[in-house]
Amino acid sequence: MKKLLIWVAVLVLSVSMISAISLAADKTKITFWYFHSGAEGEFMAALADKYNKVNPNVEVTAVSIPQADYMGVKLTTAFAGDVGPDVFFMSPGDFLKYANSGIALDLTPYYNEELKADFLPSALDAVTVNGKIVGIPFEIELLGLYYNKDMFAAANVQPPKTWNELIEVTKTLTKGKVAGLLIEPNKGYYQNFIWYPFLWQGGGDIIDVATKKGIFEGPAVENALKLWGDLIKAGAPAKVTIPGTWDLSLLGQGDVAMQICGTWAIAVLEDPENGYSETNIGLVPLPIPDNGKAATDAGGWKFMVNANSKNADAAAKFVMWAFAGDTSLPLEWCTKTKFAYSPRKSVVEAGKDIYSKGLRKVFTDEIYTTAIGEPRYPSEIVDAVGDALQEVMFTNADPKAAAKKANDRINEFLKSFSGSM
Amino acid sequence: MSSQGFATVKFFITKKRVAKNLFAYLMLAPDIIGFAIFIFIPVGIALYVSLHEWNGLSPMKFIGLRNYVTLVSDSLWWHSVGITIVYALMFVPMIYCSSLLIAVFLNSITGKIQGFLRVIYFVPFTVSTIVLSIIWLFMLDPRRGLVNDFLHIFGISAQSFLGNSKQALFCIAFITAWTLIGYYSIIFLAALKDIPVIYYEAAKLDGANAFQLFKSITFPMLKEVNLFVLVVTIIASFQVFDQVKVMTSGGPAGATNVAVFYIYTNAFDYLKLGYSSALAFVLFVIMFVFSMLLLKITGGGARE
Amino acid sequence: MNSEGKLIKNKNGQILYCVKILGGIILGCLFLIPIYMLFVSSIKPTGEVFDLRFIPKTISLNGYSLILKQKFLSYFLNSLFISTTVTIVALVFHSMAGYALARLDFVGRNVVFILILGTLMIPFSVILVPLFILVKNFGWLNTFKGVIIPAIPHAYGIFLFRQFFLTIPKELEEAAILDGCSPFGIFIRIFLPLSKPIIIVLAVAFFIANWNNYMWPMIVNQSQNKWVLQVALANYIGRTDTPWDAIMAGGVITIIPILILFFVLQRYIVEGIKMSGIK
Known part of the structure; x- marks a missing residue:
């Protein structure tokens, strides 16, 4: 009997060893979740294929997730259930929570000095927490004011340079079914993103990171809130449905005269399938207040690697290969797939010609230097600011009172926020 | 009867009773097991989570009842509960009255035309939330939407609808009712068809008019279905979420920030999974009290 | 009741019935117009879906x-x-x-x-x-x-x-x-x-x-x-x-x-x- 037991034990041991060896011979599996659609989605899916081809012992699986539920429901349930993806995208609103929780792999060892020098310092700062680099910036998106030149010529007005001109032109060009201006009316992270430049132009801000105190108060804040209320009164639509204001189609179709939108939208204008080429579209920097200084957002999601992943090292190598290695892939992403600035000097240098083509020249020459990194405030703060903006826009609330309410909420939240900012 | 005989009868009854109970629970077993695994266990876990601080990323931290203490003074939460109650007060009468009226109307016409209208009224129910939200965003577009074009004929100026903090909640209630009316009128219709014609004939001989017929026969005979529709639509109105998420994201200016949307925001935007669970249990208690009152008032819908 | 009276009553009843059906059909339009918008949007080219026209400019499958x-x-x-x-x-x-x-x-x-x-x-x-x-x-x-x-x-x-x-x-x-x-x-x-x-x-x-x-x-x-x-x-x-x-x-x-x-x-x-x- 004892002998039998020993034999069984030996058998079990050897079987498990064999399986362990064959497992080691298996490919290293990496899952990569993206939310992009259209050409951007195709690029992300192709990324996995390309990497698999040059690394036969690795198998990257790219999984497409509907954008509306990517960050919220999908990633949250996956990480709560301990089955999060190895490589994923991170929105600015959730960046700190992931960075502070230890889910984000420390990527500092993967950045050598040469690579660090290649990235814009501000772009690296945006992914650095407690001195550790926990993400990979791969695009910088800027905002500008697109306008329909023909409509401006017909009404004999010039593109607005100041807030007052913006309000006046909006009033002038709002006629019948044509809206003078399109700003994002729906509350959310995107609305804040579009609004922040107006806050910064007058010198306002939301948090003093050093003291962890809310500074959402004063004339700069109130004026920026009031501006958006005035724009709604001047004729900017209170509800924009489909397509959203992040898509330039409405401007392309001649439904609106002006639209605040980002670099990415140029691809939509240039796509011959859309037939917008006959619409005469111009671009100027965002209008500024009297005595204000020009500002725009430099936004964009970041890559993160799951620190709890079994194959974290392989996953990190995959992302570094994609966006921190050779310039060809980042260049393709930033100039062919979509239009954005690369956070890497070498990539911008390699695509010099493209960055001065058509409307891109306006971004490169007039807007790029005024960019301020999109803040990575947690969603609670985004929400408090968003509520203030909504109240001023849609309930005629006093900007001062709305700002105070938001600032109190921000301070309340900061008291309980223990991670680094 | 001898005492021995009596005992046998008693024994017989008990055995029969056991069999009866056993049979009842066997009939219930598949669903009860399903509920136990896929609802009660998750609810138990959620209850456990509600005593913790948890963002789904780091380990849970036990904080006792602090989440429940916090929510008592969370003015945004109680505001969202208030919005939900306003929504229920709009939605429940809207859907109840219109589907009952449509059912009575359908019941009064005969033949193919009834079948035809039934199918037409039912069509909205087949459309998924995403698609139906897109169509209604089209219909209610402030500048180019069909509804404003229609109002324009009567000289009414363009409305913002979902972009107006005073109209948005009503629009959501209307759109949700629009999708469900055809379905609930079919449920009512199925019940109406079961009322024996003989009752109406007898009352007509007594000279009752149409309203009296409805009041004294139709309505009482619909007791069971009434209870079902009321309970189910009240619960649904307390849980309104999908349309809000797709069409307004709680806006404009928080006008449609209903309770479940607030819970969702806390769970999946703020990653406060513990706090959102606590909120959900409070909402559950509110709904439960409402429903129990309704059951009590109507006597559970059981016929004497 | 003479036969003439019965006839009038029937006639009234018929008119009422027709009015009722007409009402039912108008109500049906309320349910169908948004569905029609869905259908008509599906046969517009993608750039024209949100022109929200009731009758499409161009038809595209x-x-x-x-x-x-x-x-x-x-x-x-x-x-x-x-x-x-x-x-x-x-x-x-x-x-x-x-x-x-x-x-x-x-x-x-x-x-x-x-x-x-x-x-x-x-x-x-x-x-x-x-x-x-x-x-x-x-x-x-x-x-x-x-x-x-x-x-x-x-x-x-x-x-x-x-x-x-x-x-x-x-x-x-x-x-x-x-x-x-x-x-x-x-x-x-x-x-x-x-x-x-x-x-x-x-x-x-x-x-x-x-x-x-x-x-x-x-x-x-x-x-x-x-x-x-x-x-x-x-x-x-x-x-x-x-x-x-x-x-x-x-x-x-x-x-x-x-x-x-x-x-x-x-x-x-x-x-x-x-x-x-x-x-």
Whole structure:
């Protein structure tokens, strides 16, 4: 009997060893979740294929997730259930929570000095927490004011340079079914993103990171809130449905005269399938207040690697290969797939010609230097600011009172926020 | 009867009773097991989570009842509960009255035309939330939407609808009712068809008019279905979420920030999974009290 | 009453009936116009979908060809399989439970009923994470059973069955008992046949609810070949390049099978045979 037991034990041991060896011979599996659609989605899916081809012992699986539920429901349930993806995208609103929780792999060892020098310092700062680099910036998106030149010529007005001109032109060009201006009316992270430049132009801000105190108060804040209320009164639509204001189609179709939108939208204008080429579209920097200084957002999601992943090292190598290695892939992403600035000097240098083509020249020459990194405030703060903006826009609330309410909420939240900012 | 005989009868009854109970629970077993695994266990876990601080990323931290203490003074939460109650007060009468009226109307016409209208009224129910939200965003577009074009004929100026903090909640209630009316009128219709014609004939001989017929026969005979529709639509109105998420994201200016949307925001935007669970249990208690009152008032819908 | 008076009354009645039907059709337009907008948007080129014109400027079937080019058939079959399975199993389970709650006398009936009804009041977003963890521990992620099985227990159908079974006259049951019918026999031979209308209503409702379900299948399934229709549709919606014509076309295609199902089944809803046995 004892002998039998020993034999069984030996058998079990050897079987498990064999399986362990064959497992080691298996490919290293990496899952990569993206939310992009259209050409951007195709690029992300192709990324996995390309990497698999040059690394036969690795198998990257790219999984497409509907954008509306990517960050919220999908990633949250996956990480709560301990089955999060190895490589994923991170929105600015959730960046700190992931960075502070230890889910984000420390990527500092993967950045050598040469690579660090290649990235814009501000772009690296945006992914650095407690001195550790926990993400990979791969695009910088800027905002500008697109306008329909023909409509401006017909009404004999010039593109607005100041807030007052913006309000006046909006009033002038709002006629019948044509809206003078399109700003994002729906509350959310995107609305804040579009609004922040107006806050910064007058010198306002939301948090003093050093003291962890809310500074959402004063004339700069109130004026920026009031501006958006005035724009709604001047004729900017209170509800924009489909397509959203992040898509330039409405401007392309001649439904609106002006639209605040980002670099990415140029691809939509240039796509011959859309037939917008006959619409005469111009671009100027965002209008500024009297005595204000020009500002725009430099936004964009970041890559993160799951620190709890079994194959974290392989996953990190995959992302570094994609966006921190050779310039060809980042260049393709930033100039062919979509239009954005690369956070890497070498990539911008390699695509010099493209960055001065058509409307891109306006971004490169007039807007790029005024960019301020999109803040990575947690969603609670985004929400408090968003509520203030909504109240001023849609309930005629006093900007001062709305700002105070938001600032109190921000301070309340900061008291309980223990991670680094 | 001898005492021995009596005992046998008693024994017989008990055995029969056991069999009866056993049979009842066997009939219930598949669903009860399903509920136990896929609802009660998750609810138990959620209850456990509600005593913790948890963002789904780091380990849970036990904080006792602090989440429940916090929510008592969370003015945004109680505001969202208030919005939900306003929504229920709009939605429940809207859907109840219109589907009952449509059912009575359908019941009064005969033949193919009834079948035809039934199918037409039912069509909205087949459309998924995403698609139906897109169509209604089209219909209610402030500048180019069909509804404003229609109002324009009567000289009414363009409305913002979902972009107006005073109209948005009503629009959501209307759109949700629009999708469900055809379905609930079919449920009512199925019940109406079961009322024996003989009752109406007898009352007509007594000279009752149409309203009296409805009041004294139709309505009482619909007791069971009434209870079902009321309970189910009240619960649904307390849980309104999908349309809000797709069409307004709680806006404009928080006008449609209903309770479940607030819970969702806390769970999946703020990653406060513990706090959102606590909120959900409070909402559950509110709904439960409402429903129990309704059951009590109507006597559970059981016929004497 | 002379024959002339009767004729006038009939004539009035006829006019009234016509007015009624006209009213019914106008009401029908209220239900159909948004659906027409869906249809008409699906045959516009993608750039014109949001011109919101009632009559399209140009007609294009691009949306349909785009969506059918994808692995549409496999998503369609996935949805069909999931919805059909849930519907059939749920009808069997819920009719049994509804019968027990309505017509059987057993210890704890009210408690069980209230427990079941209570499950309706739990917001799905609160059990989302626990349910996900549970299903993951069963090893059901990326499987159809992970989508199907948790969708089966649902108080809605049980409650509706209970309410309808309550209305069935006691006399029918008593007669069957006298004929020596077992309780299960009564359920099969009397209650189920008499509930055809409500079975149809629920079958259609279950099917639609699962056919249009998006959140849970999206969470459970990662791999694209397990996608259901609604997840595939939602996946098109992005920041730029969203093919609105294809989404609209997908919307039209997804409602067609349900409409056919309803059209075929709906005639049984009005049979109203329950009372034929007794007066």
